[in-house]
Amino acid sequence: MAKATTIREALAKWETKNGQKASEAKEVKLYGQVPPVETMDESLSTLVNCEKLSLSTNRIERIANLNSLKNLKILSLGRNNIKNLNGLEAVADTLEELWISYNFIEKLRGIRVMKKLKVLYMSNNLVKDWAEFVRLAELPLLEDLVFTGNPLQEKYTSDQKNSWIEEATKRVPKLKKLDGIPVIKKEDEEEGAN
Numbered sequence: 001m002a003k004a005t006t007i008r009e010a011l012a013k014w015e016t017k018n019g020q021k022a023s024e025a026k027e028v029k030l031y032g033q034v035p036p037v038e039t040m041d042e043s044l045s046t047l048v049n050c051e052k053l054s055l056s057t058n059r060i061e062r063i064a065n066l067n068s069l070k071n072l073k074i075l076s077l078g079r080n081n082i083k084n085l086n087g088l089e090a091v092a093d094t095l096e097e098l099w100i101s102y103n104f105i106e107k108l109r110g111i112r113v114m115k116k117l118k119v120l121y122m123s124n125n126l127v128k129d130w131a132e133f134v135r136l137a138e139l140p141l142l143e144d145l146v147f148t149g150n151p152l153q154e155k156y157t158s159d160q161k162n163s164w165i166e167e168a169t170k171r172v173p174k175l176k177k178l179d180g181i182p183v184i185k186k187e188d189e190e191e192g193a194n
Helices: 006-020 042-046 130-138 152-159 161-173 186-193
Strands: 027-029 052-054 074-076 097-099 119-120 143-145
Touching: 006 027, 006 042, 130 152, 130 161, 152 161
Parallel strands: 027 052, 052 074, 074 097, 097 119, 119 143
Antiparallel strands: none
């Protein structure tokens, strides 16, 4: 099997392709590397101006080495092998969107530090109970959540069609959009009737 692509190698390819220094770029796309990236290594520390980083469709198992990314607003890690959210605390003060669908995340421990997070796309992971889901209520700005394909959502959707949205928005009341559907609260409906 081919040796994994390092972040350093992926950045060199990106610079050649884009004719730009990665350290100066606001957006860096390292998704779908062949062979895949397996480790978020210290080479990420060069991306000091990066606001949007895409590392999706690789084989990354752990979130790491984000400490120097002081301007990071959007992090795309979908379609990897990530099992937990450890490592995100390094970008807790800036990250507004986390795209982490199609991974193996079961627990949401540590998410509460993400005080600026507005968008969380985490469909098709392994979250199976409300005790984990309610941790999302600790995110003061979270308004757009995609959670389809998690065992918890699938269980409620198969039981009764509307119960998932009702139960989820009861537990995370600030949501404005859930699974791509605008959330309409009872008081909004009543105000519209007046």
